[in-house]
Amino acid sequence: MSAFQTSPGTRDILPPESARFRRFVDVFADLVEAAGYGLIIPPMFEDLGVFQRLGEATDVVTKEMYAFADRGGRQLALRPEQTASVVRAFVQHRPPTPWKAWYAGPNFRQERAQRGRYRQFDQVGIEILGADDPYLDVEVIALGWRFYAALGLRQVTLLLNSLGEPDDRARYTAALAAHFEANLDALSAESQQTLQRNPLRVLDSKRAQDAEIVAGAPHIADFYSDAAAAHFAAVQDGLGALDIPFVLDSKLVRGLDYYRRTTFEYQGATLDSAQNALGGGGRYDGLAEDLGGPATPGIGFALGVDRTLLACDDEGVFGPPPHAVDVFVVDTTGGREALMITDEVRAAGLRADRAYENRSMKSQMKAADRSGAAIAVLVGSDELAAGTVTVRPLRGDGEQRAVPRNELTSHLRKLLS
Ligand code: HAM
Numbered sequence: 001m002s003a004f005q006t007s008p009g010t011r012d013i014l015p016p017e018s019a020r021f022r023r024f025v026d027v028f029a030d031l032v033e034a035a036g037y038g039l040i041i042p043p044m045f046e047d048l049g050v051f052q053r054l055g056e057a058t059d060v061v062t063k064e065m066y067a068f069a070d071r072g073g074r075q076l077a078l079r080p081e082q083t084a085s086v087v088r089a090f091v092q093h094r095p096p097t098p099w100k101a102w103y104a105g106p107n108f109r110q111e112r113a114q115r116g117r118y119r120q121f122d123q124v125g126i127e128i129l130g131a132d133d134p135y136l137d138v139e140v141i142a143l144g145w146r147f148y149a150a151l152g153l154r155q156v157t158l159l160l161n162s163l164g165e166p167d168d169r170a171r172y173t174a175a176l177a178a179h180f181e182a183n184l185d186a187l188s189a190e191s192q193q194t195l196q197r198n199p200l201r202v203l204d205s206k207r208a209q210d211a212e213i214v215a216g217a218p219h220i221a222d223f224y225s226d227a228a229a230a231h232f233a234a235v236q237d238g239l240g241a242l243d244i245p246f247v248l249d250s251k252l253v254r255g256l257d258y259y260r261r262t263t264f265e266y267q268g269a270t271l272d273s274a275q276n277a278l279g280g281g282g283r284y285d286g287l288a289e290d291l292g293g294p295a296t297p298g299i300g301f302a303l304g305v306d307r308t309l310l311a312c313d314d315e316g317v318f319g320p321p322p323h324a325v326d327v328f329v330v331d332t333t334g335g336r337e338a339l340m341i342t343d344e345v346r347a348a349g350l351r352a353d354r355a356y357e358n359r360s361m362k363s364q365m366k367a368a369d370r371s372g373a374a375i376a377v378l379v380g381s382d383e384l385a386a387g388t389v390t391v392r393p394l395r396g397d398g399e400q401r402a403v404p405r406n407e408l409t410s411h412l413r414k415l416l417s
Pocket residue numbers: 080081082083084109111116117118119120121122123125126127255256277278279280281282283284299300301302303304305306307308
């Protein structure tokens with residue numbers, strides 16, 4: 001074992017997995033940029049206070065934050081998510097609204113690591129500030145849904161809920177607390193603790209002991225104001241208009257405190273239930289004000305890249321990795337020819353690699369095979385003297401040919417087209 005290993009909950013993403021990772025972000029970027037979202041790149045750490053707004057009673061803030069003081073005594077934290085950063089950026093720069101932003105990058109939470117749950121994990125996401133329109137909620141939810149389809153992932157379930165207006169949510173939370181208090185002795189010790197911090201989170205309990213009491217809990221729908229009910233009805237109507245299937249889940253409270261009204265989650269079918277949320281989001285109309293800005297409605301989602309890629313692997317979404325290069329140059333004359341030929345071939349827009357250290361023909365041909373290249377370009381002393389190269393197809397049944405050195409790139413282009 002080497003002296004240093006990645007620390008728990010972090011990992012190296014190597015080829016070919018890294019290629020899937022990039023493809024994921026590329027597909028997402030194409031989709032959301034075509035829908036009017038611009039890229040935002042917030043810093044990976046900022047003032048701890050920005051993230052405390054995620055909720056004093058959430059695990060993300062109380063147990064999982066990588067918080068630290070720098071040498072100047074500033075209280076900082078590695079971002080556990082990016083919504084708070086994007087809203088802080090909105091408040092700081094005040095761009096015209098509606099402001100539509102997308103992002104991609106790592107986040108940090110000190111969780112118990114397991115398959116699909118890491119301490120450094122990547123998300124892609126979108127946020128829109130400054131528009132309060134139920135059909136915007138639908139656009140946002142639909143973009144996530146269309147993204148999974150574009151990626152080729154099929155087994156995704158959309159869960160939908162509304163937490164009502166803040167007043168509705170407060171009355172509901174009080175009713176929930178009363179219900180759980182009345183059944184306190186029957187609740188698991190963990191849920192009794194959760195109840196003290198945040199009664200809503202007890203609904204998330206997966207413990208068998210809690211199942212009956214959770215099932216008998218009051219329903220949020222009975223607490224909606226007229227405005228919240230109308231907003232939620234319009235969201236459902238819009239999803240219906242776009243033929244996007246959803247499952248109403250009144251227990252979907254999400255793990256962060258800033259949500260109001262619409263919340264949603266995309267669930268995968270192949271991962272363990274504790275890790276099956278592929279992505280999620282909702283409205284957070286109070287967050288901008290909370291961060292010192294003007295009252296501004298907001299909505300967005302974040303999708304977990306690592307986790308979704310696991311689901312893609314389970315479904316066999318990605319075929320074999322694409323060939324790394326088109327052309328492999330084998331040079332037994334010292335390597336100077338290979339240096340020039342790869343440079344020229346790359347400049348012509350083709351993908352080219354070569355062997356180093358002037359190895360034997362046999363060893364270089366092995367490397368050519370391993371590279372996955374379709375064509376080998378061979379230079380030996382005979383070719384060098386004649387001003388030619390030998391072009392040998394490595395796949396299919398094409399014939400090997402001597403080609404004048406100055407016609408190489410046009411010849412390769414023809415072969416590869
Ligand atoms: P979240 O539900 O905490 O929401 O995270 C969104 C997604 O990130 C999850 O569904 C999951 O796929 C992935 N994820 C979260 N934690 C981990 C982890 N430890 N390891 C691997 N993947 C993980 C948010 O972060 C909100 N900012 C979403 C949002 C955007 N709401 C409004 N706008």
